[in-house]
Amino acid sequence: MIADPVAVLTILHLSGDTPFEVEPLGDLPGSPERWHIAAPGGTKTVIVRCPLDPEEGANHAAMMEALKSARFPHMPVLLGFAGQATVESEPDGVTALQLVPPPGAAEAAVRALAAFHALPVREGLDWGCTPGDLYPPDELPLHRLGFTAEEREPAREPLLRAREALWASPFGLAHRNATAANILLASGQAWLTDFGKAGYGPQLFDVAAFLLTSGIEAAGRRALAAAYARERGWEAPATVDLVDLLGILWGIEELLVLPRKLIESLGDDAATAHLKLSASRVDKGMRQAAGSSPVAAAIRDALWPA
Numbered sequence: 376m377i378a379d380p381v382a383v384l385t386i387l388h389l390s391g392d393t394p395f396e397v398e399p400l401g402d403l404p405g406s407p408e409r410w411h412i413a414a415p416g417g418t419k420t421v422i423v424r425c426p427l428d429p430e431e432g433a434n435h436a437a438m439m440e441a442l443k444s445a446r447f448p449h450m451p452v453l454l455g456f457a458g459q460a461t462v463e464s465e466p467d468g469v470t471a472l473q474l475v476p477p478p479g480a481a482e483a484a485v486r487a488l489a490a491f492h493a494l495p496v497r498e499g500l501d502w503g504c505t506p507g508d509l510y511p512p513d514e515l516p517l518h519r520l521g522f523t524a525e526e527r528e529p530a531r532e533p534l535l536r537a538r539e540a541l542w543a544s545p546f547g548l549a550h551r552n553a554t555a556a557n558i559l560l561a562s563g564q565a566w567l568t569d570f571g572k573a574g575y576g577p578q579l580f581d582v583a584a585f586l587l588t589s590g591i592e593a594a595g596r597r598a599l600a601a602a603y604a605r606e607r608g609w610e611a612p613a614t615v616d617l618v619d620l621l622g623i624l625w626g627i628e629e630l631l632v633l634p635r636k637l638i639e640s641l642g643d644d645a646a647t648a649h650l651k652l653s654a655s656r657v658d659k660g661m662r663q664a665a666g667s668s669p670v671a672a673a674i675r676d677a678l679w680p681a
Contacts, residue, residue: 377408377425378457386455386462387421389414402643403427409465422451424569425460431571434499436461438570441498449487450567466566468559471589472649480560484585485599487565488553489606492578496548499574506542509576515627522678530677536670537624541577544617549576555588556649579614583622584629587660588653596622596665612667619666623674626661630654 381391394413400406405427412419426432439453439461452464471481501509515534517527550557551572559566582603586596597615604614633654640646662679664671 376423377405378423378460378462382457383410383421383423383460383462384412386457387412387414387419401646403640403646406643420465421454422463422465423457423460424463425458426571428571429459432459434573435569435571438499438573439463441496442494442570445494445496447491447494449490449565450570466559466561466564468561468564468566470557470559471555472652476560476589477562479563480565481589481591481595481599482602483563483565484558484560484589485582485603486606487558487567488550488578488581488585489603491550491567492545492548492581493607494548499548499570500551500572501575504575506546506577510538510541512538516631517627517678520627520630526678526680528677530674533670533673533677534624537620537674540617540670541621541624544621545578546576547578549573549578550581551576553581553584554653555585555590556653558585577621579618579621580625582618583625586618586665587622587626587657590656591660593660593663593665596660600665616666616668616671619664620668620671620674622665623661623671626657629657 376397380395384391384393384395389412396411398409398411400409400422405425407422407424410421410423412421424432424435426435436456436459439450442450443453451466454462454464456462468480476484512535514531517530522530550567550570551574552569553567557567557569559568582600586599591599596619600615600618601611603618604611607614633650636650637647640650662675664675
């Protein structure tokens with residue numbers, strides 16, 4: 376167990392001898408736990424979360440408190456703290472890595488992201504940074520993804536232009552890990568979870584991360600990016616093109632860190648399977664145009680010639 380049972384039961388206004396069962400939601404230390412508690416009137420289920428990384432755990436807790444204060448509805452309810460662990464409600468949803476999103480769920484997810492990005496909340500990591508600090512103009516090590524010199528050279532200039540587009544894109548409150556694994560979906564509903572990496576960042580990376588890892592085809596990604604733009608009051612065609620372009624940058628960076636993530640997940644077969652599924656979706660999605668940006672087209676022509 377990652378939290379003191381008496382503390383968890385006290386949060387729920389239950390006696391310390393109330394029966395409960397703990398279900399780990401991963402095989403590695405620090406994985407969240409689902410607690411089934413034999414409360415009067417029926418079993419009560421909560422999620423207890425205490426990441427192994429202290430900074431990530433503290434950031435998640437601070438974000439949950441700030442979002443609760445802001446009355447953000449698209450998240451689990453923060454019930455309280457058991458030491459360093461958060462005790463949260465469990466939304467009745469699943470991720471797009473578990474099954475095909477229910478009707479209206481993907482649309483609800485982009486609405487939730489738009490609402491999150493529009494919050495007047497200044498909490499989380501890196502608020503003292505600039506876009507250039509977070510994403511310096513270093514050349515991406517594409518050789519690590521198997522691209523040849525003949526492919527990397529024509530991609531160099533459009534990738535630099537993509538980086539400039541990233542710097543000029545909307546930065547602010549961002550989840551920064553808004554993959555399909557961290558957004559729970561139900562029919563017409565969505566909840567953001569796991570705010571351990573949240574803070575200042577590129578908001579359209581969140582949109583791209585969800586769209587690419589959810590396995591949504593190009594036409595669907597275009598429609599959802601346009602829906603996000605309408606929620607923010609932005610011009611839809613320009614936003615669609617920018618999400619598509621920045622999706623390539625986000626996808627390349629995600630695939631570059633995949634080996635480290637797989638090593639960290641050794642011993643957790645489910646987490647490894649989710650990472651591999653997500654990576655295959657990202658690779659496929661980056662190749663498929665979901666916008667009409669000439670810069671994105673140039674990158675695709677260089678890296679994935681027809």
